[in-house]
Amino acid sequence: xxxxxxxxxxxxxxxxxxxxxxxxxxxxxxxxxxxxxxxxxxxxxxxxxxxxxxxxxxxxxxxxxxxxxxxxxxxxxxxxxxxxxxxx
Numbered sequence: 001x002x003x004x005x006x007x008x009x010x011x012x013x014x015x016x017x018x019x020x021x022x023x024x025x026x027x028x029x030x031x032x033x034x035x036x037x038x039x040x041x042x043x044x045x046x047x048x049x050x051x052x053x054x055x056x057x058x059x060x061x062x063x064x065x066x067x068x069x070x071x072x073x074x075x076x077x078x079x080x081x082x083x084x085x086x087x088x
Contacts (some may be wrong), residue, residue, distance in 0.1 A: 004033035005040060013038030 002010075004027040007017030019037040034045040041049075042048055047066045052058040 001035070002033065003035045003038040004030045005037050011038060 003012040003019075005019035005024060006012045006014055007022075007024045012025075015035075016022060019026070025054030029035070030042055031044050033042050035043045054063045056062065
């Protein structure tokens with residue numbers, strides 16, 4: 001739950017060390033964080049939402065079963081990034 005960029009506090013969010021201002025820290029691997037600065041979702045979070053919509057249980061039936069001719073969905077399901085992100 002900690003923010004990738006910022007400082008202070010249990011979640012890395014501080015009004016005095018905001019991302020881009022003052023003395024802030026940036027994480028080594030943004031792919032492992034769901035929030036960029038404590039307020040804005042990270043690319044990894046948006047990717048997790050997209051995977052949930054396309055392959056997960058957020059839609060019934062899942063979008064991937066209704067558009068099986070889309071090769072991008074096949075690639076997404078077999079990628080290492082998909083498996084790592086799904087564990088977050």
